[in-house]
Amino acid sequence: MTGLLAPALVAIGLLVAPASDLRTAAPARGYWIVLGSDRDGQVRPYSVRPDGSRLTLLLAPTPASPTPRAVSRDGRVVVYEEGSTGDIYMSRASGAGLRKLGVRGLPEALSRDGRLLAYQNRGIWIVRTDGRGRRRLTSSIWDEATGWSPGGDALLIARGANRRQKALLWVQPLRGPRRVLVRGAGGGAWSPDGRWIAYRVGQDLWAVQPNG
Secondary structure, eight states: OEEEOOHHHHHHHHHHTTOTTEEEEOOTTSOEEEEEEOTTSSOEEEEEOTTSOOOEEOSOOOTTOOEEEEEOTTSOEEEEEOTTTOEEEEEETTSTTOEEEEEESEEEEEOTTSOEEEEESSSEEEEETTSOOOEEOOOOTTEEEEEEOTTSSEEEEEEOOOSSOOOEEEEEESSSOOEEEEESOEEEEEOTTSSOEEEEETTEEEEEOTTO
16 A cells, blocks of 8 residues: 655545546547536536537437436447436447436446446446446445446445445455455545556545555
8 A cells, every 4th residue: 555645636636526527538539528518508418628629519409418427438438317317328429329228326437448337326236338237236325436447347436434334445346255445535546557546535645456
C-alpha cells in the first residue's frame, strides 16, 4: 500500500466527481465529452469537444429523454437512465442504436469493451449490454460499483459508511470470493494497466495492489 499525498489530484477528483452526468468518450476521430444538459428546459444527452465546440444532441428529442450515466473506456458505448421510470438504455457513441436493456436501476460502470454493465438497484447487479445474463453481486443500498478491471473480470466496489458499519472497499471477481482492500475508505479507481487501485482517505490519496 502506497501513500500518494497529491492535493492537486485530489482537488481534480473532487471537482469532477459531483458531475455524475459528465463522461468522456473516444470515437474514431478524437475525444468527446458526453453530458446531460437542461439547456432547453429538459435534461437531454449531448456530446461536445473538449474545447467546447460542436455541441451535438445525441438522441432525438422525446418527452422524457434518458440521461447519460456511463461510457465504456473504448468510447464506443453509452448507457443512460430514464429518470421517471429507472429504465436503463444503451446506444453507440454516436447515439445510434438506442435500445432498452430490460432492467432498472442506476447505471454505474461499463466494462472497457462496453459488453458488461454494473448498476445499483438495492445492491449491485451486472448485466450484458445485450440485456442478457443479469446477476446480483451484493444486496446493500450502500454499495457502489466504482469501476471494472481492465480485463473485465472483476469489479471494484465501495460500501459507504452508515450507522451499522464503516466504509469498505473491495475487489469482487465475477467468479470467486471478494478481496477486501481497505476498511474505512470509500471510492476508488483502477489504473489503466490494472496493477494498482487508487483511493482516498480524508485528503490523502493512496494506492494498493488489487490483491491487497
